[in-house]
Amino acid sequence: MTTGPGMRAAIYVRLSRDTDESTSPERQRAACEALCDARGWEVVAVEEDIDVSGFSRGLERPGLQRILARLADLDVVVFFKIDRLARSTVDFAEIMKIAETQSVALASAQEPLDLTSSMGRAMARVIAVFAELESDTIGSRVANAHEHLRREGRWTGGRVPYGYRAVPNPNGAGRVLEVNPDEEKVIHEIVDRVLAKESLMKIATDLTRAGVAAPGHHSRQPNGKRSDSERWYTTTLRSLLTNPQLLGYVIEDGKPILRTDGLPLVTRPPILDMRTWHALQDELSRRADRSERRRVGTSLLRGVLFCSVCGGRMYTYVAGGRTRYRCIGRLKQRQAGQAVGCYGPSVAGKALEEHVVSEFLRGNGHLPVVKIEMRAAEDFTPQIRQAEEALKDLEADRYERGLFKGEDGAQRYAAQYAKLEERLSSLKAMQSDAVPGGVEEIPTGKTYAELWEESDTAGKRDLLLNAGTFVEVAPAQRPGKKLDTSRVSVYFGVEGSIRRAEAEGKDPDSVITGADRADLS
Structure with missing residues (x-):
């Protein structure tokens, strides 16, 4: 060259x-x-x-x-x-x-x-x-500087989390994040609608039509990066609702920063309380379940209607422009190489649904609806483990790595060790008094008939399932245009729940035990 x-x-x-x-x-x-x-x-x-x-x-x-x-x-x-x-x-x-x-x-x-x-x-x-x-x-210097600023509660720049806004630090240099009242109101509205079983698609569509600024909208990003996304999407909502920053946590690399006692670092006011957060995550997890997703938008009696011949579920199909329910047990038996013992009876969908709804409202319409919520058990084991590991690291810093030298170092070591020991003792005491998980019944103030009128198809199906509805259809004995109600057996309450458990291959004893506990309470 x-x-x-x-x-x-x-x-x-x-x-x-x-x-x-x-x-x-x-x-x-x-x-x-x-x-x-x-x-x-x-x-x-x-x-x-x-x-x-x-x-x-x-x-x-x-x-x-x-x-x-x-x-x-x-x-x-x-x-x-x-x-x-x-x-x-x-x-x-x-x-x-x-x-x-x-x-x-x-x-x-x-x-x-x-x-x-x-x-x-x-x-x-x-x-x-x-x-x-x-x-x-x-x-390395930049990362350490950001870590220091985060632990001081100061904002390190970048995209402002939705629900917050960057303002001058009232206690010194730099900027901090405070709750944005307008966006906080939007978040609570979204959470309430999600917990009320509304779909993320409908919520996103409504927010976009109403002109509510999305997290990436230029109007809400005077500082930091933005994505230029001016519309709401289901992915936008899911990302927002699963972000621990709503609890006031400080996030780094997608994970909360932990304090020396093993608990998440909180340097800003939370938007959601812990109980609402857990209820929200449970609902989003339920929707992520494929079996739950399949239920949305399906027929009213799915999961409620069973064939009396083979005990299998009955599903909808369209014939001549009309919806009917039929058993596919014959098809399943043939695919499994088994002897065909069910010819797949069917029944008119509209007439059957009207009959079941009439029976349901006649027997249950006047009863008050009680909302059942699972109460998460308190468990401080992860925090205890983190505190124990922090103690071991502190001991290694002094006796293996040679840190905390001199009289001042010994005093700092003793102060940190005492603080960690106190935290560990407190966590163990909290664990010994931890409240176990359970079921909480919350009155809704409405009857089944009132709630039925307000609900969509998925909500009505939930009401049927929660009331222990079990419908069994026998083969038709004679042809006819009208529904022969003698071939339809409808059960509610404990009896319906037991029959459905048996049809689905589950243990009916758990249903009986749950009913006994309800009677005792």
Whole structure:
């Protein structure tokens, strides 16, 4: 490789963020052009990678790839400094290797290196090592600074979490996050609708139509990054509702930062209380279950209606423009290679549903509806384990790693150890008095008839299931257009729940035990 006048040069410019005036793209390009003018090189190409990280992207940078793709037409690649070309020693060595195979020289505008000689290339590798070390050191300092700011309760920048807003720190420098009243109201409205069994799709559609600013809307992001998403989607809602930042937690890398006592670090007012949060997560988990998703939008009697011949569930199908229920036991038996013992009886859907609803409201319409909520058990075992591990780490810091030296160090060690021991003792006491999980009955103030009128198909089906409704259909004895109600058996309460458990292959004893407990209470 030679570096004489008349060589064809390509200038490469890279900047992670277009905010650093000292290494702006214009400054980099001007320095590279000055070097080319001084050497008598002809600039035939200029490629830039702006807002592109050389560390995380490696060689996968558009501008760099365009230069590497046309090395056969070049004699030299000019860059501002080595750290603009590559952020790691491995990447720099790879670029040098590729350039050498094409007899293309590399030239730095700011570093006096002759990369056409073995000694010059060796020195370049040494500089690249120190550039990589500097990059790692800067990253470590930034991470430590952010960690310190988070633990002080200050905002470190980036995207403002929905439900909060960045304001000047009233207790000192920097900015902090406080609850945004308007967005807090939106969150509570969303949570209430989710807990009321409304679909995420409908909630997202309503919010978009109402013009409520989405988390990525430009109107709510005066500071930090934004996604430019001005519409609400189900993914937007799920991401928002599963974010622990609603509890006031400080999040790093998608996980809450823990204090020395093992509990999450809370530096801002929570938007949701813990009980509402757990109820919300339980409801979202229920919806994530495939079996639960299949229930939405299906027929009224799905999971309620069974065949009296084979005991299997009956499903809907459309014949002649009308909906009917039928048993598919025959098909299942044939697919399983079993002897066919059920011919698959069917029944008119509308007439059957009207009959079952009439029976349900006649026997249950006047009864009050009680909402059953599972009360999560209190368990402090994870926090106890974290506190025990923190104690072990503290002991290792002093007796194995040699920290906490001197009289002041011993005092600091003793104070931290006493604090952790106190926390551990408190957690163990809380665990010994922990409230076990159970079922809580909450009156709704409405009757089954009132709630029935307000509910959609999925809600009405839930009412039937919660009331222990079990419907069994026998084969038709004679043809006819009207429903023969003598072939339909409808059961409610404990008897219906026991029959349904038996039909689904479950243990009916649990139903009986639950009924006994209800009678005792």
